[in-house]
Amino acid sequence: MSLDFRKAEFAFGVASESQFPADGLPQVAFAGRSNVGKSSLLNALAGAKKLVKTSATPGKTRELNFFRIDGRMHLVDFPGFGYAKMPKTERARIGRLIDAFVAKSEALRGIVYLVDLRTEATALDVQMVSALARSGTPMLVVGTKADKIGKVAREKSLRTIAEKLGLDELPHWTSSSSGEGVQELRDALEALADED
Secondary structure (H helix, E strand, C coil), rough: CCEEEEEEEEEEEEEEEHHHHCCEEEEEEEEEECCCCCCHHHHHHHHCCCCCCCCHHHHCCEEEEEEECCCEEEEEECCCCCCCCCHHHHHHHHHHHHHHHHHCCCEEEEEEEEEEECCCCCHHHHHHHHHHHCCCCEEEEEEEEEHHCCHHHHHHHHHEEEEHHHCCCCCCCCCCCCCCCCHHHHHHHHHHHHHH
Protein backbone atom coordinates (compact mmCIF):
# COMPACT_ATOMS: atom_id res chain seq x y z
CA MET A 1 0.00 0.00 0.00
CA SER A 2 1.46 3.35 -1.04
CA LEU A 3 -0.09 6.16 0.98
CA ASP A 4 0.05 9.92 0.48
CA PHE A 5 0.34 11.09 4.09
CA ARG A 6 -0.24 14.68 2.98
CA LYS A 7 -3.84 13.67 2.27
CA ALA A 8 -4.66 13.59 5.95
CA GLU A 9 -7.79 14.81 7.67
CA PHE A 10 -9.43 14.64 11.06
CA ALA A 11 -12.17 12.02 10.72
CA PHE A 12 -13.88 11.82 14.12
CA GLY A 13 -13.41 11.46 17.87
CA VAL A 14 -14.53 8.44 19.86
CA ALA A 15 -15.59 8.79 23.50
CA SER A 16 -17.36 5.44 24.00
CA GLU A 17 -17.31 1.86 22.71
CA SER A 18 -20.56 2.39 20.79
CA GLN A 19 -18.71 4.85 18.54
CA PHE A 20 -15.94 2.48 17.42
CA PRO A 21 -15.88 2.58 13.58
CA ALA A 22 -16.83 -0.41 11.46
CA ASP A 23 -15.55 0.90 8.11
CA GLY A 24 -12.82 -1.76 7.91
CA LEU A 25 -10.01 0.72 7.24
CA PRO A 26 -6.71 -0.45 8.78
CA GLN A 27 -5.83 1.42 11.98
CA VAL A 28 -2.53 2.20 13.67
CA ALA A 29 -2.73 3.75 17.13
CA PHE A 30 -0.30 6.24 18.66
CA ALA A 31 0.27 6.06 22.42
CA GLY A 32 2.65 7.56 24.94
CA ARG A 33 2.96 9.75 28.00
CA SER A 34 1.55 13.27 27.98
CA ASN A 35 3.99 15.77 26.47
CA VAL A 36 5.93 13.08 24.54
CA GLY A 37 5.35 14.92 21.26
CA LYS A 38 2.52 12.83 19.83
CA SER A 39 0.64 15.73 18.22
CA SER A 40 3.81 17.22 16.71
CA LEU A 41 4.83 13.86 15.25
CA LEU A 42 1.38 13.23 13.73
CA ASN A 43 1.56 16.69 12.16
CA ALA A 44 5.05 15.94 10.81
CA LEU A 45 3.84 12.65 9.31
CA ALA A 46 1.08 14.54 7.50
CA GLY A 47 3.36 17.40 6.48
CA ALA A 48 0.92 19.76 8.18
CA LYS A 49 1.25 22.18 11.07
CA LYS A 50 -2.30 22.18 12.35
CA LEU A 51 -3.84 18.78 11.56
CA VAL A 52 -3.52 17.81 15.23
CA LYS A 53 -3.86 20.57 17.79
CA THR A 54 -0.77 20.85 19.96
CA SER A 55 -1.19 22.27 23.43
CA ALA A 56 1.10 23.68 26.09
CA THR A 57 -1.19 21.98 28.61
CA PRO A 58 -0.73 18.20 28.75
CA GLY A 59 -3.75 15.95 29.16
CA LYS A 60 -6.06 17.89 26.82
CA THR A 61 -7.03 14.89 24.68
CA ARG A 62 -9.85 12.96 26.35
CA GLU A 63 -11.03 10.73 23.48
CA LEU A 64 -9.60 8.59 20.70
CA ASN A 65 -9.06 10.88 17.72
CA PHE A 66 -9.12 9.27 14.26
CA PHE A 67 -7.19 10.81 11.37
CA ARG A 68 -7.89 9.43 7.89
CA ILE A 69 -4.81 9.09 5.69
CA ASP A 70 -5.32 9.14 1.91
CA GLY A 71 -8.84 7.79 2.44
CA ARG A 72 -7.39 4.33 3.15
CA MET A 73 -6.07 4.18 6.70
CA HIS A 74 -6.69 5.64 10.15
CA LEU A 75 -4.06 6.90 12.56
CA VAL A 76 -5.64 6.82 16.02
CA ASP A 77 -4.38 9.32 18.59
CA PHE A 78 -4.75 7.93 22.12
CA PRO A 79 -4.91 10.37 25.06
CA GLY A 80 -1.54 10.79 26.76
CA PHE A 81 -0.81 8.78 29.90
CA GLY A 82 0.33 10.03 33.27
CA TYR A 83 -1.13 13.51 33.45
CA ALA A 84 -1.33 14.03 37.21
CA LYS A 85 -3.97 16.79 37.24
CA MET A 86 -6.59 14.74 35.41
CA PRO A 87 -9.29 13.45 37.82
CA LYS A 88 -8.88 9.76 38.68
CA THR A 89 -12.37 8.93 37.42
CA GLU A 90 -11.58 10.48 34.02
CA ARG A 91 -8.23 8.68 33.87
CA ALA A 92 -10.00 5.40 34.61
CA ARG A 93 -12.65 6.06 31.94
CA ILE A 94 -9.98 6.75 29.30
CA GLY A 95 -8.06 3.65 30.38
CA ARG A 96 -11.15 1.47 29.94
CA LEU A 97 -11.85 3.04 26.53
CA ILE A 98 -8.31 2.32 25.30
CA ASP A 99 -8.37 -1.23 26.70
CA ALA A 100 -11.69 -1.92 24.96
CA PHE A 101 -10.48 -0.51 21.66
CA VAL A 102 -7.25 -2.51 21.68
CA ALA A 103 -9.13 -5.69 22.62
CA LYS A 104 -12.06 -5.33 20.23
CA SER A 105 -10.89 -3.51 17.09
CA GLU A 106 -10.42 -6.04 14.31
CA ALA A 107 -8.89 -3.35 12.08
CA LEU A 108 -6.09 -2.42 14.52
CA ARG A 109 -2.82 -3.37 12.80
CA GLY A 110 -0.34 -1.96 15.26
CA ILE A 111 0.47 0.42 18.10
CA VAL A 112 3.20 3.03 17.87
CA TYR A 113 4.43 3.76 21.40
CA LEU A 114 6.36 7.01 21.76
CA VAL A 115 9.14 7.60 24.28
CA ASP A 116 10.89 10.94 24.84
CA LEU A 117 14.58 10.30 24.15
CA ARG A 118 15.55 12.83 26.84
CA THR A 119 13.79 10.96 29.66
CA GLU A 120 14.40 7.48 28.22
CA ALA A 121 11.79 4.94 29.39
CA THR A 122 10.10 5.72 32.70
CA ALA A 123 8.43 3.21 35.00
CA LEU A 124 5.09 4.33 33.52
CA ASP A 125 6.36 3.61 29.99
CA VAL A 126 7.43 0.12 31.06
CA GLN A 127 4.01 -0.47 32.65
CA MET A 128 2.06 0.82 29.63
CA VAL A 129 4.11 -1.05 27.01
CA SER A 130 3.69 -4.25 29.01
CA ALA A 131 -0.09 -3.72 29.26
CA LEU A 132 -0.50 -2.90 25.57
CA ALA A 133 1.74 -5.81 24.51
CA ARG A 134 -0.55 -8.28 26.28
CA SER A 135 -3.11 -7.71 23.51
CA GLY A 136 -0.75 -9.33 21.02
CA THR A 137 -1.03 -6.31 18.69
CA PRO A 138 2.27 -5.57 16.92
CA MET A 139 4.07 -2.68 18.59
CA LEU A 140 6.61 -0.22 17.25
CA VAL A 141 8.52 1.83 19.83
CA VAL A 142 9.67 5.23 18.57
CA GLY A 143 11.96 7.72 20.29
CA THR A 144 10.87 11.36 19.91
CA LYS A 145 12.57 14.77 20.16
CA ALA A 146 15.89 13.47 18.74
CA ASP A 147 16.89 17.03 17.86
CA LYS A 148 16.91 17.95 21.55
CA ILE A 149 19.92 15.76 22.39
CA GLY A 150 23.30 15.03 20.80
CA LYS A 151 24.10 11.96 18.70
CA VAL A 152 26.05 10.16 21.44
CA ALA A 153 23.29 10.80 24.01
CA ARG A 154 20.70 9.64 21.48
CA GLU A 155 22.46 6.32 20.90
CA LYS A 156 22.76 5.77 24.67
CA SER A 157 19.08 6.64 25.17
CA LEU A 158 17.97 4.23 22.42
CA ARG A 159 19.97 1.40 24.00
CA THR A 160 18.54 2.17 27.46
CA ILE A 161 14.97 2.27 26.12
CA ALA A 162 15.45 -1.06 24.34
CA GLU A 163 16.84 -2.62 27.51
CA LYS A 164 14.11 -1.27 29.82
CA LEU A 165 11.29 -2.25 27.47
CA GLY A 166 12.76 -5.63 26.56
CA LEU A 167 13.03 -4.88 22.84
CA ASP A 168 14.94 -7.12 20.45
CA GLU A 169 16.18 -4.14 18.45
CA LEU A 170 16.74 -0.42 18.95
CA PRO A 171 13.66 1.80 18.59
CA HIS A 172 13.06 4.00 15.56
CA TRP A 173 13.83 7.63 16.34
CA THR A 174 12.34 10.84 15.01
CA SER A 175 12.47 14.59 15.20
CA SER A 176 9.28 16.45 14.38
CA SER A 177 11.29 19.68 14.12
CA SER A 178 13.98 18.55 11.68
CA GLY A 179 11.93 15.82 9.98
CA GLU A 180 14.61 13.18 10.63
CA GLY A 181 13.17 9.67 10.85
CA VAL A 182 9.71 10.77 9.68
CA GLN A 183 9.83 9.13 6.23
CA GLU A 184 11.13 5.90 7.79
CA LEU A 185 8.16 5.95 10.16
CA ARG A 186 5.76 6.52 7.24
CA ASP A 187 7.25 3.43 5.57
CA ALA A 188 6.80 1.42 8.76
CA LEU A 189 3.17 2.55 9.08
CA GLU A 190 2.47 1.49 5.48
CA ALA A 191 3.96 -1.93 6.23
CA LEU A 192 1.72 -2.29 9.31
CA ALA A 193 -1.37 -1.24 7.33
CA ASP A 194 -0.62 -3.93 4.76
CA GLU A 195 -0.62 -6.72 7.35
CA ASP A 196 -3.78 -8.77 7.81
